[in-house]
Amino acid sequence: xxxxxxxxxxxxxxxxxxxxxxxxxxxxxxxxxxxxxxxxxxxxxxxxxxxxxxxxxxxxxxxxxxxxxxxxxxxxxxxxxxxxxxxxxxxxxxxxxxxxxxxxxxxxxxxxxxxxxxxxxxxxxxxxxxxxxxxxxxxxxxxxxxxxxxxxxxxxxxxxxxxxxxxxxxxxxxxxxxxxxxxxxxxxxxxxxxxxxxxxxxxxxxxxxxxxxxxxxxxxxxxxxxxxxxxxxxxxxxxxxxxxxxxxxxxxxxxxxxxxxxxxxxxxxxxxxxxxxxxxxxxxxxxxxxxxxxxxxxxxxxxxxxxxxxxxxxxxxxxxxxxxxxxxxxxxxxxxxxxxxxxxxxxxxxxxxxxxxxxxxxxxxxx
Numbered sequence: 506x507x508x509x510x511x512x513x514x515x516x517x518x519x520x521x522x523x524x525x526x527x528x529x530x531x532x533x534x535x536x537x538x539x540x541x542x543x544x545x546x547x548x549x550x551x552x553x554x555x556x557x558x559x560x561x562x563x564x565x566x567x568x569x570x571x572x573x574x575x576x577x578x579x580x581x582x583x584x585x586x587x588x589x590x591x592x593x594x595x596x597x598x599x600x601x602x603x604x605x606x607x608x609x610x611x612x613x614x615x616x617x618x619x620x621x622x623x624x625x626x627x628x629x630x631x632x633x634x635x636x637x638x639x640x641x642x643x644x645x646x647x648x649x650x651x652x653x654x655x656x657x658x659x660x661x662x663x664x665x666x667x668x669x670x671x672x673x674x675x676x677x678x679x680x681x682x683x684x685x686x687x688x689x690x691x692x693x694x695x696x697x698x699x700x701x702x703x704x705x706x707x708x709x710x711x712x713x714x715x716x717x718x719x720x721x722x723x724x725x726x727x728x729x730x731x732x733x734x735x736x737x738x739x740x741x742x743x744x745x746x747x748x749x750x751x752x753x754x755x756x757x758x759x760x761x762x763x764x765x766x767x768x769x770x771x772x773x774x775x776x777x778x779x780x781x782x783x784x785x786x787x788x789x790x791x792x793x794x795x796x797x798x799x800x801x802x803x804x805x806x807x808x809x810x811x812x813x814x815x816x817x818x819x820x821x822x823x824x825x826x827x828x829x830x831x832x833x834x835x836x837x838x839x840x841x842x843x844x845x846x847x848x849x850x851x852x853x854x855x856x857x858x859x860x861x862x863x864x865x866x867x868x869x870x871x872x
Contacts (some may be wrong), residue, residue: 511567512574513669514566514600515564515566518566519550521624522619528631529543529554531551532551532552532562535549535561545801552628552633557632560628561757563595565595570606571606572606572700572701572702573698574606575701579613580780582595589820594616597615597617597618598619601621601640602619603641603700605702606789609625609701610626612732618660619712621640623638624639642745650774652803657725658764658812659683661814662685662812663679663693667711668719669716669829670867674710675709676691678867683814694711699717700765702715703719716863720831720835724838727835729840729844730808735808736807736808736810737800737807738794739796739797739804739807740780740804741797742794745778748766751825752823753842758789761783761819761828762780762781762822763827763828763836764836764847765779765781765837766780766850768844768847769823770823770856771830772847772853774846779805779842781806783808783815787809790807816831827853830855835871
């Protein structure tokens with residue numbers, strides 16, 4: 506991608522917007538009291554159509570625009586300026602806008618345009634609605650402002666701690682609970698703050714957590730079957746019958762249930778058909794279930810966990826150990842088939858029942 510100044514970015518955005526609009530629409534600099542173009546905050550455009558009149562577009566241009574900047578924009582525009590302009594369309598222009606940034610802009614009622622082709626423009630008068638899909642990943646990830654990603658077992662361990670525990674808490678307490686270095690946690694919290702996934706006070710203490718946003722962001726960089734070592738099988742008796750037999754009090758093996766058979770206990774979407782287990786020794790479970798190896802149509806999946814923390818903070822359901830709800834959501838959202846839908850259903854239950862699963866104190870997830 507070419508390098509632009511903010512003024513060059515503004516000019517490029519205006520040209521691209523003109524190409525998207527019908528030919529009979531005019532886009533010009535707005536004039537107030539005949540004093541010339543207005544820079545509020547970066548530009549104010551007038552969109553006119555002969556038959557339906559005109560509307561104002563207030564343009565905010567920034568080379569890098571993060572999720573946290575959405576709240577800053579809202580605070581800056583909360584005064585009387587917008588009311589005096591009769592609530593113009595607010596258009597954010599940047600080189601690239603992340604999926605979370607775009608989602609927060611939409612929630613705030615703002616329009617946006619980036620140079621990768623992500624566009625959402627809504628003007629009430631004249632009536633205009635444009636929506637285009639561009640890049641979901643930064644085409645220039647080497648830029649110094651690129652955020653630390655929620656990728657890797659350490660990041661998922663931290664996000665589970667943040668999601669499961671009601672704030673406030675300090676950086677040092679998070680590091681100790683997760684078995685992580687203070688430097689790593691500091692970098693992650695700075696990035697999560699910029700992405701508006703956590704809110705910190707001036708002393709760095711975490712005061713608020715968007716746990717749903719955290720889990721969704723973590724699942725984007727995680728894959729249940731790629732990050733964990735899978736072994737796939739067919740159960741001669743069927744997955745449901747095997748699961749029922751495992752509920753016997755004499756079940757001798759170390760196994761932790763995740764996926765559909767765990768999700769159905771929280772929010773049933775459909776009858777589960779594939780049994781997914783975290784196990785230390787797949788061969789023992791294979792012998793217990795008389796499982797037949799297969800590359801296709803597996804109804805039993807045995808996983809070696811990538812990180813010991815994935816099988817800590819467990820729940821007991823019908824005598825069997827099940828993953829914690831945060832791990833269950835990560836596993837389902839990053840799985841195949843119906844799993845993402847089941848993960849969304851579990852997360853909805855969690856949203857409606859926060860007091861039943863969020864802890865008042867930091868748990869220890871470190872293995």
